[in-house]
Amino acid sequence: MNYEALGLKAGIEIHQQLNTREKLFCGCPTTLRKFEERTGEFYRYLRATESEMGEIDRAAKEEMKHLRRFTYYAYDTTCLVENDEEPPSPLNPEALEICLTIARMFGMTPVEQVHTMRKLVIDGSNTSGFQRTALVALRGDIPGGGTIETICLEEEAAQRVQDNIFSLDRLGIPLVEITTSPCMHTPEEVARVAGYLGMVLRSTGRVKRGLGTIRQDINISIREGARVEIKGVQELDLIAEVVRREATRQVALLEIRETLRERNAGLLEEPVDVTALFKETKSSILKKAACILAVVLPGFAGLVGREIQPGRRLGSEFSDYAKKCGVGGIFHTDELPAYGVTGDEVEELRKFTKAGHDDCVVLVASSIEKAACAASQVMERARMALEGVPEETRRMLEGGSTAYMRPLPGAARMYPETDVLPVSIGSDTWEFIEVPELLTERAKRYSEELGLDAGVARQIAYSEHLQLFDRAISEGISPGLASRTLLSTMKELSRDGVPVEAIGDEAVIAVMKSVEEGRAAKEAVPGILGSVAGGTPLEDAIAQCAPAISTGDLEALIQGIVKERSLFVAEKGMAALGPLMGVVMAEVRGSVDGKLVSELLRKEIAKACRPD
Amino acid sequence: MTEFSSGDRVICRYGGVPQEGTYITERDGKAVIKLDSGYNIGVSHSECDILERWSPAVPPEVVISQDESLPLLSILSTGGTIASRIDYRTGAVTSQFDAADILRAIPGLSTIGRYRTTKLYTILSENMTPGIWQELARAVYNEIRAGATGVIITHGTDTMAYSAAAVSFMVESPVPVIFVGSQRSADRPSSDNVMNALCSASAATSPLGEVAVVMHDSTSDDRCAVHRGTRVRKMHTSRRDAFQSIGIPPLGYVEYPSLDVKLSDHAVTRGEKEPQLSDSLEEKCGLVYFHPGMDAGILECYRGYRGLAIAGTGLGHVNTGLIEGIGSLIDEGCVVVMTSQCLHGRVCDRVYDTGRDLLRAGVVEGGDMLPEVALVKLMWVLGNVPDRERATAMMEMNLAGEINRRSLHEL
């Protein structure tokens, strides 16, 4: 696909949690908890406040269809601020400093006076009914093209436990929101920019790591298509694929529109009650439904079943809209007979609804109210198909296709958070912000200065053990040992089920030091760390896995072994080295550096083979 | 330099990208601009130019029809915000006071009653005065005489308990007189305003017949408690359930969202009393919070006062060094009432020497009366009863549920 010819435009919004000591507006730690650790629950109702012009935001209105009751889990690590029972503390200066650092790294201009706003969010994820957010800096550049429009500092929302239950541990964790302009034109470019932004964020060393700590929203449109926002893309590897599939979907929707226009598809008629037709049906869903409504879509035959994205048909979109009414899904004649519905029944249905050859009939089955609601949703979405691509907020499915979530929100409803005073960012503050080294530069430096392989250097620079690595190097541990221990050994131990998180940084450093000092062999590192993770005191672990063996003892041992096998040695010569290595290593149980053993062994074999 | 005024469309070139927005105000020398994205930023005035002067659009007139078959409820507003409206264009939040606006903001009210609203004051509750209490009492009385089924007073929460006590003494009411407010601002979707307002309206139509405060009973939106006006106190700076009945259980509860009212046996019921207004207050009264080391000279400030309530320690004590000064105030005609900083429990100045000395000096024991209520009661008693002997005796009597004969063990 030629994306530039399609007029692809994409922008990214990245949300990254910051690893601060306290939350953005209270003194609580930024730690996530297990739901079962909650110490209490309470519940509230949220209502949209009327605006000056008497209107209520359309997204808010959607939420308000029912007076919804939200339950919240509280912990011993949350306080009255999360409960919306106490005014917020001043904007966390540590979070602001990290945000300014990131702004500087992108060459942005800080706002002279930062104002915290209340952004209306009444889906329950914020106890107050709004999210506190502040615009901190404007306009930055992405190397290789593209611009960053804004960086905002905001509070993280509460985590949804299920349905209308939320957990307050995550509420209030600071996060930065970076918004690019819609400046990207190919899927690969979107992936590259997202990767770059993530790398810059991690270069600060002060952002949270791990699943859910960074989320990407992607805005995509093609010419004649519409702006679609895809929420919560977590895997970087999938970004390009998500963009490709959305472009494909919009192209397909535009083609469907053209076909509909050629067929002069137009007016939709009211749904028809066809419950009686399916009295004796073998389809269990239809049989048990109190009400079955049929929507005849003139000119839609073959289009509803058409694939618009891998695993998604136009019918899937209809189904997403219908599901908002609480029905399980829809049936349509493009995929029937199937699911227990017979060919005869389809014929009956077509006859009864007077559906023509070019028409598709959609069935919704549920209670009377839900079926009526679902039928009107299907008709609504069908009308949109005549227009082309609807503006939507969508969520990513496994693999990179997407499903409808809700209409794009209108302009954000914001008003000042009067409980938080504005913060001035003078040139004195801004000039003192230190710009950290980019991870890419750091990787290059590791490779050049420490002699690490370029791949390993990159791995260590991007790894979460980066700080520990730097410390190891500064304490005289060789880069090879440090990178191997932190990258491979820890990973392997973890894969073998060793609780590596129980091993403190101090222990890791101490074990590596003991190798450098010759008190343990590097081969013994996994064993020692494994013991430490299991609760063995560090010195005991070293002693167990590495019974100190002096070079003198080792020489004697090797001499003995070579002597015992003198015939073998005489016959094989230097080729005996390999087999004998195994014997010696088994004897010392990996407590001696293999290189040293091999060196001594080689000497000893040479001596044995040399004619006296 | 250009003169900016609030609401003007401006273009702001800050940061190298021209962005349009709305001028809001000046703050610490910076122009606060609301960008079209919704965010406010503060920048130098020189970065901005006016595109268009603001001409305010008139908000749509909404006619609210009231159901004439429902009971008439009177809403008197003093400044506490029960409803507000947000202008998302400028971010301005405005409090709503007239019936149409309140009903539009809290539509559920229209199924409970029909409303007559009066805006008495728009002041912060910390700026209340005894003079305003008197006006409030007169307004309440007039509404009762005019046939209101119940009276609702919207009030800032800080001094709501003082006002409730004052009205309790000044007005004998056959109908519920309900004070209500919100602890969390009315602009927030989570505000307690709506639930408190609905519960107060329901309480105002209930069989209750006294002055009460109706506010959240817990942090959840589960029910409101109905507190007696002379036994209620704000016990938390910010929580929704800040108001608590001290020394007695609440008069009842209003469940939410059913709005069912359940009253306790000790609640005074509708029609038990005839409407009566005694609106005199003696303002020359004070409240002293004793602390260790308090300078006896402080008492000099109260020379000429007609009444003084003391919040003493424990059972009702002050430093012995103050007793002489207190005695001399009493000798000059001041009525001095002892209450306790403990808030919970009853004073008893007969247990220890200090107490006995205070009694000898002429101090009146305030029973289990709350210190603030004792102050308000002094004002009312001294304003209405010229005879000092009688006034002193009345301070020890229960007049409006402020003193309980029995201290409940709550077991």
Ligand SMILES: [Zn+2]
């Ligand atoms: Zn907190």
